[in-house]
Amino acid sequence: MPTHSTPQQRLSVLVLAPPEDDHAKLLAALNTIGEVHTIANVDEALAALSLHQYDIVISPSTQLVPLAQATGQQYAELLLEKIGQGVCMVTREGELAWLNAKLRSYPATVIERVRQVCQELCQEFAAEKPRPDEQRGRRRTIAIGHDYYFDITATPLLDASNELELVAALIWDVTATRGLQEKLNAIDSAGRELVRLDSEATAEMDVEERLQLLEDKIIRYSRELMHFDHFAVRVLDRHTNRLETILASGLPEKAKSLDMNASADGHGISGYVAARGRSYICPDVTKDPRYLPGLDHARSSLTVPLRLHDQVVGILNVESETANAFSEDDRQTAEIFGNYIAIALHILKLLAVERRTTTGQIAADVTAELAAPLNDIVSEATALIEQCRAREDICVRLRAIIHNVDRAKRAMQTMTDTRGIKGLVPEQYERDPLLDGKRILIADDEDIIRETLADVLTKAGALTVMARDGDEAIAMIHAQHFDLVLSDIKMPYKNGYEVFATAKQTNIHCPVILITGFGYDPNHSIVRASKEGLAGVLFKPFKVEQLVEEVRHALTTTVI
Numbered sequence: 137m138p139t140h141s142t143p144q145q146r147l148s149v150l151v152l153a154p155p156e157d158d159h160a161k162l163l164a165a166l167n168t169i170g171e172v173h174t175i176a177n178v179d180e181a182l183a184a185l186s187l188h189q190y191d192i193v194i195s196p197s198t199q200l201v202p203l204a205q206a207t208g209q210q211y212a213e214l215l216l217e218k219i220g221q222g223v224c225m226v227t228r229e230g231e232l233a234w235l236n237a238k239l240r241s242y243p244a245t246v247i248e249r250v251r252q253v254c255q256e257l258c259q260e261f262a263a264e265k266p267r268p269d270e271q272r273g274r275r276r277t278i279a280i281g282h283d284y285y286f287d288i289t290a291t292p293l294l295d296a297s298n299e300l301e302l303v304a305a306l307i308w309d310v311t312a313t314r315g316l317q318e319k320l321n322a323i324d325s326a327g328r329e330l331v332r333l334d335s336e337a338t339a340e341m342d343v344e345e346r347l348q349l350l351e352d353k354i355i356r357y358s359r360e361l362m363h364f365d366h367f368a369v370r371v372l373d374r375h376t377n378r379l380e381t382i383l384a385s386g387l388p389e390k391a392k393s394l395d396m397n398a399s400a401d402g403h404g405i406s407g408y409v410a411a412r413g414r415s416y417i418c419p420d421v422t423k424d425p426r427y428l429p430g431l432d433h434a435r436s437s438l439t440v441p442l443r444l445h446d447q448v449v450g451i452l453n454v455e456s457e458t459a460n461a462f463s464e465d466d467r468q469t470a471e472i473f474g475n476y477i478a479i480a481l482h483i484l485k486l487l488a489v490e491r492r493t494t495t496g497q498i499a500a501d502v503t504a505e506l507a508a509p510l511n512d513i514v515s516e517a518t519a520l521i522e523q524c525r526a527r528e529d530i531c532v533r534l535r536a537i538i539h540n541v542d543r544a545k546r547a548m549q550t551m552t553d554t555r556g557i558k559g560l561v562p563e564q565y566e567r568d569p570l571l572d573g574k575r576i577l578i579a580d581d582e583d584i585i586r587e588t589l590a591d592v593l594t595k596a597g598a599l600t601v602m603a604r605d606g607d608e609a610i611a612m613i614h615a616q617h618f619d620l621v622l623s624d625i626k627m628p629y630k631n632g633y634e635v636f637a638t639a640k641q642t643n644i645h646c647p648v649i650l651i652t653g654f655g656y657d658p659n660h661s662i663v664r665a666s667k668e669g670l671a672g673v674l675f676k677p678f679k680v681e682q683l684v685e686e687v688r689h690a691l692t693t694t695v696i
Contacts, residue, residue, distance in 0.1 A: 146170045147191040152181050164193075191271075222250070222286075222307030225293075228262050228300055239307060242284075249280050250307055253288055258303045261292040265300075277310075285314040313527065316465050320533040324540060327342045350480055355385050361471055364454045366431045369442070369477060371450040372410055379403075379410055379451065382481070387455070391430035398448075404428035405439050406451050413448045415440040415467050419460045431455040440461040440470045442478040448488050449478055464641075468520075472537075475513050482509070486632055510541050511590075511602045514612070521615045534572035538616055542575070545599050568690050573596030575616070579623040579635055580611035582649065585676070589622060592680055593687065606630025610638045620647045620690055622674075626663045633661035640669060647671035649689035 143263070147170030151163065165171045170191070175181045185193075222239030225685070226232055232251050239247060253515040257274055273291040282312045285309040295301040358364045366386035370379040379396040396403045398410035405426045409416050418437045421427040427437065432456045452474045456462070516532045524530045576598045580586040589601040601616070603609035607629040627634035636648045648669075650662055653676035662673055671690035674683065 148188070149173065149194065150175060150181065150184060150190040154175075162194075164330050165442045170409065181689055205641055221309065222251065223305070224307065225302045225304050226251060226254035227302055228255075228632045230258070233302060246280055246284055246297050248288075248548040249278060250286070250288065250305070251276055254290055254303055254305050257288075257305075258292075258300065259291040261290075283311070283619060284309070285311045305520040309529060311531070312465075316469070317529055317533060320469065320530065320537070321599065322539065323469055323476070324533060324537050330689065351383065353678065354383055354477055354480055354659050358473075358477075359385060362470070366434075367448060368392065368430075369452055369481070370396070370406055370410075371442075371481060372448060380408055387431055394428055394430070396428070402652045405437060406453050409439045409441050409451050410448055413443075414440050415471060417464075417467055419462075421455075431457070431624040433457050436461045439465055440467065440469060440474045441516065442474045442481070444482060445512060450481065452477060470517050472516055475516070480507050488601045499632065500662065510544060512618075513599075514541050514601050515603075515608060516537050518611050518615045520607070522611050539654055542599050545594075546562065546573075565596075567597035568688070569597075569685070572683075574598045574691065576618040576620045576622065576687075577603060577612055577616075577618045578625065579611065579621070579632075580626065581605055581627045585624070585651075589683065592683060606632075606635055611633045613642050618646055619645070620671075621646060621686065622687075623648065623650055625650055625652045631661060634659070636665045636668075636670065644669075649674060649690055651676065653677075656692055 146314045149166050149172045151166065151174050152173060153163070153174050153176070158320070163172060163174065166368075167301070173184060173190075175184055175457045177569045181193075183188075199509075214257045219236065220238060222236065224232060224239055224243070230251065232247075235247070239250065252576075253276055257276065260274070274291075276288045278286050284483065287310050288305055289308075290303045290305040292300055293302040299647045351524040354369065356510050358367055364385075367384070368381050368387055368391065368662055369383040370381050372379055373602055377397045377399075379398060381392045382393070385393045394404065399407045400411045403411075405416050405418060405428070408426055416426075416439045418427055418439075421434050421437060427434075428688075430437070430453070435457055436459050437453060439453045441451060452470065454462070454470065456458060513680065517537045521531050521534050524534070571593065574597075576593055576595075578586055578600055579588070580643075581604055586602050586604070590602055591602050599617075601612060603612055605628040608635045609621075609623060609627075610630055612618075614634070623632045624633040627635075632650045632652075636650065639646050639648050648665070649667060649672040651674045652662065662670065671693060672686045676685055
């Protein structure tokens with residue numbers, strides 16, 4: 137085959153050559169290597185650079201500095217024009233001197249509100265008469281209806297006489313972040329209501345009335361707080377592997393009666409999620425072979441598993457008539473809300489059992505059964521805090537969720553007191569006044585050890601939180617306050633000494649007890665920690681009395 141050679145690409149050259157200068161030889165030489173454009177002055181050079189891209193720019197030494205300065209200013213303006221956030225300049229009279237493309241893309245009502253805020257800030261700066269060496273920005277957060285939320289940071293610009301001339305403002309669109317915060321607020325509110333059984337409103341209710349109340353809450357908060365208008369909650373029957381629809385809102389009867397099993401194939405998206413235990417966003421149901429007809433005119437769906445501890449007990453399926461209606465934020469918040477629904481459903485199940493029992497055991501069962509799923513909510517909220525450290529507003533809401541889990545635990549403990557559920561006498565546990573209300577972190581990678589410790593200390597009145605490995609324990613210590621930490625020495629990711637050190641760095645007065653089996657301590661955690669204020673050591677296997685005695689001793693010993 138014949139070969140084809142590609143001619144060498146010619147360069148594009150810009151030459152700043154004033155008419156009075158003779159550069160004939162230079163121009164002739166440049167014409168041999170490329171296409172030469174001759175410009176007479178700096179202004180024309182800047183205009184040419186804004187319209188075309190050149191490989192080489194040649195300038196007399198006397199014009200080089202002015203050209204570089206002007207080019208830098210031009211590119212700075214181009215950068216502000218292309219930046220992903222709004223930028224504007226407003227005079228002290230309130231006139232918009234300049235605004236970039238991003239700000240111009242918003243409706244006129246948004247631009248006008250931004251102008252008004254900048255004018256107010258400009259007037260504040262003018263009244264304070266800032267000096268050049270102490271110019272400080274000022275921040276405002278504004279809401280424009282329910283559609284837009286902005287953070288505005290304004291900085292005063294002074295003229296040569298040190299008089300205020302303009303304010304330059306950077307406008308951050310935080311609408312999406314505000315939406316996530318509102319969703320977290322909704323989860324917090326809904327979660328508190330779904331697991332609250334100790335209010336005066338329910339104290340005098342019989343079991344049937346409580347069952348109906350919980351069912352109504354799940355439907356109401358799903359619609360009003362999570363904005364789910366078309367959804368179904370399906371519970372997994374472990375004996376038959378079937379998904380049974382127990383709650384539905386905004387769906388036709390045919391969707392409620394779909395025959396589905398927990399299977400990755402042939403049983404729709406709900407069956408797939410129940411079998412795999414992973415959430416599923418379907419952006420367009422018309423293009424997804426897994427989708428089974430549900431909502432009339434449905435275009436997209438979101439399905440999340442309902443979990444109790446590590447076990448999938450059902451699914452929450454939400455559908456929309458709009459394509460691409462669900463985002464990753466929706467998935468994340470729906471998963472947390474789904475955990476609360478799972479707990480509420482378990483309460484329904486336990487209260488249904490109460491109708492057939494006379495042993496008075498139901499309140500204790502609720503406390504024991506819900507300890508693990510409540511701990512999972514704390515774990516997920518803690519993980520989100522680690523991811524969102526830069527957003528203090530979101531972290532505040534997540535800490536509120538953790539606080540409300542504590543409230544739910546206290547409510548469950550209250551149910552084991554003398555009154556309990558109306559008409560029944562629950563089993564009584566003797567609380568230890570020293571442990572009552574204390575927040576204790578239990579870190580151990582063995583489920584049986586972790587859960588046994590939590591059960592004993594919870595019955596004594598403590599509020600326990602469990603971590604399955606060293607990383608999770610350290611994240612929880614950073615996110616929450618604890619009165620005591622119990623940590624195994626050998627755990628994945630981080631060992632007991634690292635957990636001890638983190639606890640002490642966070643709160644020097646927090647006592648730490650390390651747990652080991654058969655004297656296992658390859659990293660000399662006990663020796664190192666003992667020199668730094670270790671409160672005690674538990675050697676496996678240990679008796680309940682030893683555990684309680686060691687915990688009481690740690691809580692009563694002054695840590696220096």
